[in-house]
Amino acid sequence: MAVLKPLRPLLAARPTPVKPGAESRLQNLVVITGYSGAGKSTAMNVFEDAGYFCVDNLPPEMIGSLVQLFVHSGSKVERAAVVCDVRGGVYFEALQAVMDELKARGIEHRMLFLDAAEQTLVNRYKETRRRHPLAPEGSVADGVAAERELLEPLRARADVMIDTTGFSTTMLRRRIVEELLPHQPSGLLAVTFMSFGFKHGPPRDEDLALDVRFLPNPHYEPDLRPLTGHDRRIAEYIARDGRLAQFYEKLYPLLDFLLPQYVTEGKSHLVVAVGCTGGRHRSVAIAEHLAQRYADHEQLTVTASHRDVDKHPRDA
DSSP, rough: OOOOOOOOOSSSSSSSOOOOTTBBOOOEEEEEOOOTTSSSSHHHHHHHHTTTTTEOOOOOOHHHHHHHHHSTTOOOOOEEEEEEEEOOOHHHHHHHHHHHHHHTTOOOOOEEEEEOOOOHHHHHHHHHTTTTTTSSSOOOOHHHHHHHHHHHHHHHSSEEEEEEOOOOOOHHHHHHHHOOOSSSOOOOOOEEEEEEEEGGGGOSSSSSSOTTTTTTOOOGSTTTTTOTSHHHHHHHHHHSSSSSHHHHHHHHHHHHHHHHHHHTTTTTEEEEEEEEESSSSSSHHHHHHHHHHTTTTTTTEEEEESSTTOOOOOOO
């Protein structure tokens, strides 16, 4: 049987409410809890993408210490989210006590509880072949049942309860944004147009890759070789035979269709890699052009990066 250790009090006998903005910058604290397999990791990712300071697998007795740091006058943390669950050997009477103390202090906080049907939780564990934290040597079903009994009192006092039965990851992300981040722009997709050179190896983190080595290569022009795709003379050279314009005619409709689809899916980051031979001329010019074209899109934040532009060209 678990042994409960007494928590250190967060306050004196008569707590003085902390006024957000006066002694600290902390404006919002979200405690994420619920059943194993119900989507707590996905929830934490949503808050992290929204700019929250996030801590995973935090025992309840540590929440008080963390809040003490957040409300310190030197802290710059304004929004935080912590995941608290049975993985840390946690005993939820302790978590309930901590939530009461936060309320007494006047700390703005909410508890998000993620629920799901027992069979859904069992199926998710079977799909991932993971062991349930409450039944490491037994059946997943036994662990799910034990956790449900343990957490039922906590579920009743949650500020927001989301049943993820039948939810995809995208559906859960949307629901969390709607319930807990109403002022957060939910459709913001960070897009990076990255140039690279195939001779220096393939990109490692691309979502989409475009090979533009079919275009005229400025490397073979002595006057153009020292330049990079940032110079308009490179763009003019690779566009001279009309194939670049034809390429854009095909590429624009594809990206115009795909980017909103990724936004709808809930994707937060997208890397579009554009590759030429050395990564200094054609790919740089095209990545810069695409970044400029989509820079003002209301659902996107756009940047351009150039992996190999500073690598010195070699003779052919």
